[in-house]
Amino acid sequence: MTLSPIRKIYQGVSDRRQMFRVFDRHAQRPNRFEGDAGSLYAGEWFEVGRIEHDYMLDILPPLWMRGEMFALREFLTDSITSVFYTLRIDGRPRSFHGYCDLNVARSPVELRDAIVERESWPVKAMTHGERLEHIWSATHDEYRGYAGERWLPEHRSKRTVLYYGGRQGTTLKLLEDLTEDEIAAKLPVHLRNLPERIAA
Known part of the structure; x- marks a missing residue:
């Protein structure tokens, strides 16, 4: 099961319960413990509340922080980890979670740019x-x-x-x-x- 590179996977702002459910929405996949599942997760993103963003920042010291983003220290797979963003879109700050492949140098930046582009659509719509x-x-x-x-x-x-x-x-x-x-x-x-x- 191969999914497209960057994709929004949940509409609206997820609360803590929904955030944790969406984190591992592929948990039931066949052969879960065989092979690298990085392609299932890399590029997935969704919006989270500011409280949820700050909660994740406080759990462990981040792997790194860069401007409006930080990466979690615990990896989901070999090179895939959670990156959280605080982005100003249409004049207001919003928070997002995405899975990035840190073996790809610009992965966090490319995901950030895709989120900004998607959330800046002039008309509320869904693909x-x-x-x-x-x-x-x-x-x-x-x-x-x-x-x-x-x-x-x-x-x-x-x-x-x-x-x-x-x-x-x-x-x-x-x-x-x-x-x-x-x-x-x-x-x-x-x-x-x-x-x-x-x-x-």
Whole structure:
């Protein structure tokens, strides 16, 4: 399962409970303890509250601090660690968390620039990919998982979610195969009618 390089994975400001859930949203992946999972995490980012940002700064001395960002000392994988940002966007300070590959020299700066560019859109909107990532991040572990041996070989290890289809009952579907109506039904009400922005 390979994901795109830089992606927003949760809409809105996450509280502490949601922040910790999103930190390891790939915990149920198959073969969790085999191989390097860096590509699953590198480039993922989401907004956190200022209190959550400061809480993470106070847990341990950071690995490093540079202007508006600091990196956690504990690594998620070989070279992937959490980087927290405080960025001024549209005249107000906001806080963000992202996973950066510190083997890539400009990774924290490139992620910062991507966050600023994304959060500076003139119209509040979501891409199709952001809708799917939000659904995955917001769905409880009991209702999401990975396609196993009962699926066709080309679908194994892809992400799945349970979808309640009314009279049709509950169905296990590939996340990527959700229809626009199914996506809208799984999004919170305040996100359902946002226009879709076409990813560049």
